[in-house]
Amino acid sequence: MKGDYVFLYILVFLSLFFISIVFLLGFELYQGSSQIFSIYGINFILGSVWDPVKNIYGIAPIIVGSFLTCLIALILAVPISLLVAYFISDLTPAKLKPFVSSLVELLAAVPSVIYGLWGLLVLAPFLRSNVYLPLQKTFYFIPIFQGASTGYGILTAGIILAIMILPTITSIIREAIELLPLQIKEAAISLGAFRYQVARIIFIHLKLTIIAAIILGFARAFGEAMAVAMVIGGKHGFPVSIFDTGYTLPSIIVNEFTEAVNPLHYDALIAVGFILFIIALLNIVFARLLIYRSTRFFKLSIT
Amino acid sequence: MNAVSRILMVGIVVVIIVVAGVTYWYLSQTPTQATRIKISGAGSTFMAYFVQKAAYEYAQKYPVDIDYAPIGSGAGIQQFLAGTVDFGGSDAPLSTQQWQQAGDALHIPVIIGGVVIIYNIPDLPPNTHLNFTGQVLADIYLGKITKWNDPALVSLNSELKNINQPIIVVHRSDGSGTTYIFTQYLSLVSQEFAQKVGYGVSVNWPAPNKIGGKGNEGVAAQVKNNPYSIGYVEFTYAVKNNLLYGYLENPSTGEFVEPTVKTIAKTADYVSLSLPSGDKDWSSISIVKSFLELAKTNKNLSGAYPIVSFAYIIMHKELSKVPNMTKEKAKALVDFLKWLVTDAQQYAEPLYYVPLPQSVRNLDLQTLSMVTFNGSNL
Numbered sequence: 001m002k003g004d005y006v007f008l009y010i011l012v013f014l015s016l017f018f019i020s021i022v023f024l025l026g027f028e029l030y031q032g033s034s035q036i037f038s039i040y041g042i043n044f045i046l047g048s049v050w051d052p053v054k055n056i057y058g059i060a061p062i063i064v065g066s067f068l069t070c071l072i073a074l075i076l077a078v079p080i081s082l083l084v085a086y087f088i089s090d091l092t093p094a095k096l097k098p099f100v101s102s103l104v105e106l107l108a109a110v111p112s113v114i115y116g117l118w119g120l121l122v123l124a125p126f127l128r129s130n131v132y133l134p135l136q137k138t139f140y141f142i143p144i145f146q147g148a149s150t151g152y153g154i155l156t157a158g159i160i161l162a163i164m165i166l167p168t169i170t171s172i173i174r175e176a177i178e179l180l181p182l183q184i185k186e187a188a189i190s191l192g193a194f195r196y197q198v199a200r201i202i203f204i205h206l207k208l209t210i211i212a213a214i215i216l217g218f219a220r221a222f223g224e225a226m227a228v229a230m231v232i233g234g235k236h237g238f239p240v241s242i243f244d245t246g247y248t249l250p251s252i253i254v255n256e257f258t259e260a261v262n263p264l265h266y267d268a269l270i271a272v273g274f275i276l277f278i279i280a281l282l283n284i285v286f287a288r289l290l291i292y293r294s295t296r297f298f299k300l301s302i303t
Numbered sequence: 304m305n306a307v308s309r310i311l312m313v314g315i316v317v318v319i320i321v322v323a324g325v326t327y328w329y330l331s332q333t334p335t336q337a338t339r340i341k342i343s344g345a346g347s348t349f350m351a352y353f354v355q356k357a358a359y360e361y362a363q364k365y366p367v368d369i370d371y372a373p374i375g376s377g378a379g380i381q382q383f384l385a386g387t388v389d390f391g392g393s394d395a396p397l398s399t400q401q402w403q404q405a406g407d408a409l410h411i412p413v414i415i416g417g418v419v420i421i422y423n424i425p426d427l428p429p430n431t432h433l434n435f436t437g438q439v440l441a442d443i444y445l446g447k448i449t450k451w452n453d454p455a456l457v458s459l460n461s462e463l464k465n466i467n468q469p470i471i472v473v474h475r476s477d478g479s480g481t482t483y484i485f486t487q488y489l490s491l492v493s494q495e496f497a498q499k500v501g502y503g504v505s506v507n508w509p510a511p512n513k514i515g516g517k518g519n520e521g522v523a524a525q526v527k528n529n530p531y532s533i534g535y536v537e538f539t540y541a542v543k544n545n546l547l548y549g550y551l552e553n554p555s556t557g558e559f560v561e562p563t564v565k566t567i568a569k570t571a572d573y574v575s576l577s578l579p580s581g582d583k584d585w586s587s588i589s590i591v592k593s594f595l596e597l598a599k600t601n602k603n604l605s606g607a608y609p610i611v612s613f614a615y616i617i618m619h620k621e622l623s624k625v626p627n628m629t630k631e632k633a634k635a636l637v638d639f640l641k642w643l644v645t646d647a648q649q650y651a652e653p654l655y656y657v658p659l660p661q662s663v664r665n666l667d668l669q670t671l672s673m674v675t676f677n678g679s680n681l
Contacts, residue, residue, distance in 0.1 A: 255476050
């Protein structure tokens with residue numbers, strides 16, 4: 001009995017310890033950036049010029065760049081993830097299933113700097129000559145297809161992020177499909193549904209899980225620093241075409257923090273970290289709430 | 304328990320015993336670590352290979368271990384000011400404010416770096432070295448010269464006459480000492496660049512047709528993959544990777560100079576007389592600036608490449624200010640640094656760094672002789 005109490009106290013201590021680390025982190029980031037917020041106020045978030053030489057710090061284009069790369073990543077990754085998840089859970093022979101799913105999850109195990117190097121040296125030059133330049137030639141009259149196309153930029157970063165978040169989204173949805181009561185599938189099949197109709201019914205049932213998976217994938221993409229920093233091109237300013245270069249919140253920290261000799265520049269980067277922390281926190285909370293709601297929904301629907 | 308798992312258990316126990324025994328034997332063989340002096344430094348990534356190589360060689364000869372963490376110049380200065388490291392490494396000198404905060408900081412140039420211009424023009428025959436002047440480079444990076452066959456470029460390089468292609472400007476997207484030196488050079492040669500952009504470790508580039516690359520490798524890759532682009536990288540990186548680079552005008556003689564170990568060291572040698580003593584405020588000191596000023600009056604500074612800079616080790620003059628410093632350790636640190644700026648310079652060239660000329664070594668030794676511990680000389 002005594003052992004139980006000791007065990008309990010150890011667990012309580014450990015959990016409190018980790019919770020307090022999150023709060024300390026937030027507090028530390030806030031403290032480090034408070035000077036920036038008192039000098040620039042809301043202009044730090046709404047300003048569009050980032051010029052460390054003249055001590056002007058505005059991160060609106062960087063926030064836009066962050067959301068834009070993640071949006072591109074999600075547009076590319078979500079449909080593929082859904083289909084791959086359905087394929088693995090329902091169509092793959094049982095013997096091959098662990099093999100196929102672990103291959104997909106292997107994508108998540110590749111370190112991000114490897115993706116970055118691959119993007120820098122292989123993907124960007126390939127996309128430039130085989131995709132971007134032909135696209136530009138065909139759609140030259142549409143404004144967002146104009147401008148210089150170097151292979152580096154927001155679109156390439158989005159494509160790399162799509163590959164990186166694919167396993168995250170796939171594995172969440174796959175597990176959810178496998179947890180789905182068998183009766184739903186059986187009912188659909190016994191009514192003579194086609195395969196894509198079965199898939200549709202499954203996805204409709206998993207609506208909330210899918211949204212949560214997307215949000216978690218988004219969080220992963222939003223926080224990715226290294227791979228993005230290597231291919232995004234680092235332009236301070238709003239992107240004017242889909243081939244344009246830009247910046248994201250984590251990649252500017254990776255890029256500029258090590259050599260930020262100017263104290264205000266240093267603080268501004270910590271403030272970027274604070275904004276990133278807030279957005280990431282909101283994201284996770286939102287996803288957790290959705291997952292919570294969706295699991296409750298299942299318990300209700302089964303009984 | 305079946306036979307297989309019993310054998311497995313015995314096997315694991317045997318392995319653990321053997322590993323523990325070997326580890327114990329190995330540890331008892333090496334001399335005890337307690338008698339070795341530990342010194343820590345952190346900062347500039349540029350000088351890291353050199354300092355680490357020197358530290359390794361030094362540890363073979365003397366019972367002193369120097370641990371240098373390449374965390375970047377900005378972070379290195381922060382750590383130095385906070386007293387968490389014994390010395391800092393930086394590509395840029397301390398700002399006046401930081402220098403005052405430190406109280407008694409010494410600047411010790413330990414190695415020289417240069418910035419070279421790289422480009423990719425597929426139409427040119429291989430190994431064509433283009434000529435550039437500071438003004439032309441500033442105009443390219445300002446976005447005023449946008450084509451390779453611009454008259455200003457053609458007058459320097461007749462082979463560019465028929466290359467009617469837009470210039471893609473590649474710059475460093477990460478904060479870097481290379482950008483600092485390059486933009487400083489451009490600001491000094493062009494009034495307009497100084498006003499519109501200024502200089503720093505990361506700046507707001509005005510050229511419209513541009514890409515940022517992360518690190519020297521990022522800039523090099525983007526120049527390689529984008530025809531008709533131009534970029535700038537650290538000299539050591541260009542040499543190590545056999546990149547094709549441009550020649551730069553020497554403002555003193557008007558000749559176009561190839562960046563080499565010799566021409567870069569030469570520039571540092573020319574300006575060494577104008578350098579202040581190591582305990583003064585170095586915030587406004589730069590080789591580029593001193594050289595360009597010298598070149599205005601002296602027209603005989605031949606064979607000098609203009610975009611050159613020092614990497615500094617920064618330390619306290621009164622070492623008892625550093626937490627956990629002992630007299631013994633202070634002496635070891637000063638001895639190491641004296642060795643670093645003299646004998647250790649032999650390791651610079653094999654690692655593609657530019658060693659210090661004799662004049663700067665003398666200045667460093669003078670600076671190091673000022674170091675004290677609790678007021679007494681070391």
